[in-house]
Amino acid sequence: MPLALYALAIGGFGIGLTEFVIAGLLPEVAADFQVTEAVAGGLISGYALAVAIGAIGLTAALGRVDRRRALLGLMVLFIAGNLLSAIAPDYGLMMLGRVLAALCHGAFFGIGSVVAADLVPAEKRAAAISIMFGGLTVANVLGVPLGTFLGQAAGWRSTFWAIAVIGVFALAGIAALIPATPAPAGGSLLGxxxxxxxxxxxxxxxxxxxxxxxxxxxxxxxxxxxxxxxxxxxxxxxxxxxxxxxxxxxxxxxxxxxxxxxxxxxxxxxxxxxxxxxxxxxxxxxxxxxxxxxxxxxxxxxxxxxxxxxxxxxxxxxxxxxxxxxxxxxxxxxxxxxxxxxxxxxxxxxxxxxxxxxxxxxxxxxxxxxxxxxxxxxxxxxxxxxxxxxxxxxx
Structure with a gap:
């Protein structure tokens, strides 16, 4: 399988970690921002809502853009969202960071699925897609427990700093390994x-x-x-x-x-x-x-x-x-x-x-x-x- 698929998997790993690790860190986040755990739980539901919005809206907006450039832009948005989460002085900015990171989630996997399928022969398309989603599953198996342990040992902000670093690695991998594709010709957003x-x-x-x-x-x-x-x-x-x-x-x-x-x-x-x-x-x-x-x-x-x-x-x-x-x-x-x-x-x-x-x-x-x-x-x-x-x- 092409190495480019593993660059997509690294991005999937970081995104999966961002989505799920917050559940293990809610007590620390709630205490830091002096909000109830129910309010802190809004960081999970807010993320999920933003995923759904970004999956359709942002993917449609990027429909006329070279897919490699689209993926690079999404990873920049992902890194920015996690950096904002890491330094957020209050709950509102933390929520904004979560939303920014979530907006790229659906679009990344949506566009990434097409890129993954295009990188291999037709008879290997589903296997290629599974490699990209493999990053998401590894995030559940290893990333979430390790991210929770890191947040509990070094403060919850350290986990989001680490996720931002993972995003940088994914960005570099996509830039180096994903081939450029011509922007789709013709058509329109309505189309x-x-x-x-x-x-x-x-x-x-x-x-x-x-x-x-x-x-x-x-x-x-x-x-x-x-x-x-x-x-x-x-x-x-x-x-x-x-x-x-x-x-x-x-x-x-x-x-x-x-x-x-x-x-x-x-x-x-x-x-x-x-x-x-x-x-x-x-x-x-x-x-x-x-x-x-x-x-x-x-x-x-x-x-x-x-x-x-x-x-x-x-x-x-x-x-x-x-x-x-x-x-x-x-x-x-x-x-x-x-x-x-x-x-x-x-x-x-x-x-x-x-x-x-x-x-x-x-x-x-x-x-x-x-x-x-x-x-x-x-x-x-x-x-x-x-x-x-x-x-x-x-x-």
Missing amino acids: EFRVFTSGQVWLSILVTILGYGGMFGAFSYLAYTLTAVGGFPATAVPWLLIVFGLGLFAGNIAGGRAADRNLPVTLIVLLTGLAVVLAGFALTAGNRTATVVALLLMGGFGFATVPGLQMRILGHATQAPALASGANIAAFNVGNAFGAWLGGTTIDAGLGYTSPLWAGAAVTTAALLVYLLATRLPGGELAGRTTLAPATAAR
């Missing part, structure tokens, strides 16, 4: 948005929301499931989350390779497997050994869908692949929010701490049904002809 007239694009987005929402809804309340149902001590939760993160990493790589071989079979198997794993986890959550296995499989099946879902929307949006890819990144975040809301609703209804797992299984089953429908409709993979074309067709 870019015509990609959303495709029913298959919207079905792809819906599958992403439901499929990822099912997993993330269960993930959002894992700490409660592990301690209240599984009987694990609270001190074991970070280590158990590393097991989940290992599943993410392995699933991402395996899912990319499988999607290159047969996209529809891969997505059908993965969505089915994820629904079964979530239901099985709910049934065996009181057994510690079964819980560890379920965590590994939940992460593996859940994130293995990501390269295939990105590949599918790229193939159905050849006239504006970067914008559609960015919209799919926004869909992942909408799925996060939807899953967390649904899981919380089931708990508030008194259904217990395994209820987010059951809800996740149901939502993932809905994703599978929507995908099966999409493959049979005109333009779908199983409708007699395949429209999944290389991303380069958009140039």
Whole structure:
């Protein structure tokens, strides 16, 4: 695989670290700014909202720009946001830093998916995309625990200084390794948005929301499931989350390779497997050994869908692949929010701490049904002809 893919992975690692590490540092941030932890939690929800906005708005604005230059500009924005977070004297400027960093998140992965796919032959596109997203999974496995430990040992600001340095490395790698591409000729911003007239694009987005929402809804309340149902001590939760993160990493790589071989079979198997794993986890959550296995499989099946879902929307949006890819990144975040809301609703209804797992299984089953429908409709993979074309067709 081209070295340029690993430059994108470094950027993905820094972005993933920015998104997730704040959760482990909220007590220190809240104390420093003298705000409640609930208010400090706005740094997480504010980031997620900005990701969704940037994924579509910023990607569309950069649609007529050479993709290498676009990625460089996004990394500069990412570095600036983390530097502002590191030196922020008050909560308001900290929030601004988080928003600046988040704006580049969706656009980076959206444009980066197209660049990654263009760097390799058509039969390796999903695997190439999985390498870029591999940086995000490594951030979950290693980056978040290490970033939390650094913030607790040297002050939470040190973590954001470190993330800014990672951004500089990614910037240098992209500048040195990503080839320049001519700006797409012709067209207009309005023309870019015509990609959303495709029913298959919207079905792809819906599958992403439901499929990822099912997993993330269960993930959002894992700490409660592990301690209240599984009987694990609270001190074991970070280590158990590393097991989940290992599943993410392995699933991402395996899912990319499988999607290159047969996209529809891969997505059908993965969505089915994820629904079964979530239901099985709910049934065996009181057994510690079964819980560890379920965590590994939940992460593996859940994130293995990501390269295939990105590949599918790229193939159905050849006239504006970067914008559609960015919209799919926004869909992942909408799925996060939807899953967390649904899981919380089931708990508030008194259904217990395994209820987010059951809800996740149901939502993932809905994703599978929507995908099966999409493959049979005109333009779908199983409708007699395949429209999944290389991303380069958009140039």
